[in-house]
Amino acid sequence: MSNVIVPDGVRLILATHNEGKVNEFRQILTPLIPDFDPSSVVSAKGLGVEEPVEDGTSFAANALIKAQALCKATGLPAIADDSGLCVDILGGAPGIFSARWCGHHGDDEANLSLLLNQLADIVDPHRGAHFMCAAALALPEGEPVVCQAQMVGRLVTVPEGDNGFGYDPIFVPASEDAPGGQGRTTAQMSSDEKNAISHRGQALRMLSEYVAAVFVPQPE
Template sequence: MSTPELDPEVRLILATHNAHKVEELRAILTDAIPGFQPQWLASAAGLGMPEPVEDGVTFAQNALIKARAVVAATGLPAIADDSGICVDVLGGAPGIFSARWAGSHGNDQANLDLLLDQLSDIAPEHRGAAFVAAAALVLPDGTDYVELGKVRGQLLFARQGEGGFGYDPIFQPEGYEVSTAQLDPAEKNQISHRGRAFRALAPRLLPILPL
């Protein structure tokens, strides 16, 4: 595969083909790193890169697979996350299979419908769940770092809210009376699994950014 053409301002590649994640990560890093400029972060999708096979068995392994593939293709530092929802009564599933729980990768509506159907007769006190994310940074010399983020809550019986993506409309974080999809984006990023993971990773990014 030929090396993607990079804008000279780009310092970091986000290994994702999910446009929602690109927007969310730019907001998270802008908030976490004073002076961060959104144009420093490009995405694998924006560079026309194919998605690697995610055959890891943990969130951390899959995040590293994605980031390493981008570093190999571009020679630039790469970040990636792998995340999902872990439902208590399902023994932690869907977990790493969250994005393809209904069989088709990234079909949010089908994934939500299936999970709601599976839990339709589960009482509120047994609908505990957690959003979990692993945020990975891989450097061109092969050095890598991984940080984890988690937010506990419970699953609702029906969708609530139009914001967010993935399982946000059916997840109510602890301490809130609304779903994640009903939160203001900035508030969501402050409490989210992805926000927590990337804020923990942020100090590792400082040496590679022109701050």
């Protein structure tokens, strides 16, 4: 039973309070869904829904916790992702703690600064890392779906670029080091360039066939 008032026309809820993710989700979904209306997708923050405790031990578990809690609160299909940066030399950390690596949630600048300090003495080629994303779709009826993807790359020592959010200013995807690449961080890329290769873009494209069904008109 839903306990949240949802505006007319809303078809899908995103389980995030991060506006950067909301914009990224909409940009990724736009070419995947015919006649997609960005206003049909709103965030948990926009509806005033509190975030559940993310006490899972994996990206997939946390994505499911968030999607299922939001679906239950609104009575509508809900997408959640849990994503983070996994640094090779740190044994995969920050991992599921990426958003609160500094000790509290959501301070991108503090998280990035702490990680750079921790890696200050680490030189290439030992700065390998990858972004990981688990995207979950929870439905009012039926089983949830989870898709996972990653983006491999390396970390630079000085932040570069003003786009994106989180650890984007220090992450250089492997494609940027390949022949023809420019060595840019994901914060130096346009949204379209980043979404084409990102962990979140890949996971959402994998999830898209299930998401598309949410937007198919139902018979009267």
